[in-house]
Amino acid sequence: MNQGAASPSARAAAIAALVEQFGALDVDAPAPADSLPLALAPFGKEEVAEAISALLEGQLTMGPRVAAFERAWADYIGVQHAVAVNSGSSALLVMLAGLIELGRLQRGQRVIVPAVGWSTSLFSVAQAGLVPVLADVDPDSLGLEGDFDDPVLAVHLLGCPSRARSPLLLEDACGAHGAEVDGRRVGGRGAAGAFSFFFSHHISTVEGGAVTTDDAELADAMRSLRAHGWVRERSDKAALVAQHPEIDERFLFVSAGYNLRMPDLCGAFGVHQVRRLPGFLDRRRANHAAWCAQISALNLPLRVFPELPGTTHAAFAFPMVLDADSPLSRPQLCARLEARGISTRPISGANLARQPAFARLPAVELAGPLPVADAVHDRGLFVGQSHAFDERHGALLAEALAEAFRGA
Numbered sequence: 358m359n360q361g362a363a364s365p366s367a368r369a370a371a372i373a374a375l376v377e378q379f380g381a382l383d384v385d386a387p388a389p390a391d392s393l394p395l396a397l398a399p400f401g402k403e404e405v406a407e408a409i410s411a412l413l414e415g416q417l418t419m420g421p422r423v424a425a426f427e428r429a430w431a432d433y434i435g436v437q438h439a440v441a442v443n444s445g446s447s448a449l450l451v452m453l454a455g456l457i458e459l460g461r462l463q464r465g466q467r468v469i470v471p472a473v474g475w476s477t478s479l480f481s482v483a484q485a486g487l488v489p490v491l492a493d494v495d496p497d498s499l500g501l502e503g504d505f506d507d508p509v510l511a512v513h514l515l516g517c518p519s520r521a522r523s524p525l526l527l528e529d530a531c532g533a534h535g536a537e538v539d540g541r542r543v544g545g546r547g548a549a550g551a552f553s554f555f556f557s558h559h560i561s562t563v564e565g566g567a568v569t570t571d572d573a574e575l576a577d578a579m580r581s582l583r584a585h586g587w588v589r590e591r592s593d594k595a596a597l598v599a600q601h602p603e604i605d606e607r608f609l610f611v612s613a614g615y616n617l618r619m620p621d622l623c624g625a626f627g628v629h630q631v632r633r634l635p636g637f638l639d640r641r642r643a644n645h646a647a648w649c650a651q652i653s654a655l656n657l658p659l660r661v662f663p664e665l666p667g668t669t670h671a672a673f674a675f676p677m678v679l680d681a682d683s684p685l686s687r688p689q690l691c692a693r694l695e696a697r698g699i700s701t702r703p704i705s706g707a708n709l710a711r712q713p714a715f716a717r718l719p720a721v722e723l724a725g726p727l728p729v730a731d732a733v734h735d736r737g738l739f740v741g742q743s744h745a746f747d748e749r750h751g752a753l754l755a756e757a758l759a760e761a762f763r764g765a
């Protein structure tokens with residue numbers, strides 16, 4: 358029997374046997390404790406086997422695996438709809454473009470954005486034709502806190518949920534999979550939320566993203582916007598087709614859309630990743646709590662960011678901010694940690710108003726002074742966090758920090 362004629366179960370067994378040979382894909386194996394990389398692969402044998410099946414079936418572009426992933430992700434977040442795209446940045450863009458298309462936001466309208474976030478948290482607002490207004494972040498959550506009258510794009514930075522409230526709350530949950538505020542998962546707290554499934558995140562589709570929402574009209578608008586403006590995947594397709602009998606429904610375009618689709622190869626990863634997330638989160642949160650306690654006990658001139666009351670921290674990465682009178686500067690501390698095999702990064706884009714790209718935004722405002730964002734910019738850093746880390750990695754970090762300051 359040639360390979361093309363193999364039964365689905367024989368083919369699945371052959372793929373499983375092939376993948377089994379790669380012991381390195383044991384996603385639950387603890388990471389070696391002699392270094393602290395920024396991220397470790399969150400996928401295992403099942404994801405790779407599913408992707409090989411997709412390849413062998415010839416199902417590469419957006420199809421049934423993306424649809425299954427969307428259903429599973431919406432259910433996990435606790436909303437009606439998830440619309441998958443090719444990155445978290447694309448998710449932000451289609452979310453905002455969809456809200457504009459429906460008139461829920463108007464071009465030129467002000468949207469509050471935290472001064473500390475990822476670059477595209479800010480850029481997507483400007484790209485959608487809105488006016489970002491940068492507001493300083495809270496020193497304990499590094500996000501927006503409290504009540505706002507204007508629409509808000511709250512960024513849940515490095516897994517710490519922002520408790521911002523607004524009549525139009527939008528969430529950048531790209532690095533906060535499974536974080537909660539008052540028992541509600543982020544991405545389901547407002548009108549819509551954006552997620553990233555880039556390689557280094559809690560779970561990954563290699564590159565990928567999704568928007569979550571309970572708003573059926575918004576979900577339909579985003580299904581068109583992510584795929585050329587096409588009518589194809591909309592729940593209201595029949596009505597729209599009936600309104601335009603003169604146009605071949607196969608090429609009926611109803612939005613001024615983009616092409617930001619998620620390939621089915623990525624969906625193949627996603628369907629298996631969702632069920633791994635609760636276990637990953639337990640380990641990340643346990644590490645976060647233990648590392649915070651261990652490092653606080655050292656009384657070093659820096660602060661860490663323990664989980665806040667009423668929230669569940671998703672522990673995407675482990676941020677620290679040096680005290681203003683620290684004897685070590687941020688670059689000095691980073692160099693000492695890197696020398697011990699501990700990878701470091703600045704806290705995302707830090708103060709986005711100080712990035713050169715800020716000057717390129719066509720319209721942007723500052724809500725006021727940005728002292729916390731400046732502290733993060735000048736003295737903040739993060740190290741990696743992973744489901745594959747444990748107390749040994751916490752000990753490595755604590756020891757390296759203590760040694761760095763002993764020599765200061």
Ligand SMILES: Cc1ncc(COP(=O)(O)O)c(C=O)c1O
Binds near residue numbers: 446514529566
């Ligand atoms: C808060 C935040 N927003 C947006 C993004 C962009 O996601 P992507 O890299 O998938 O475009 C990231 C990426 O890490 C992020 O952390």
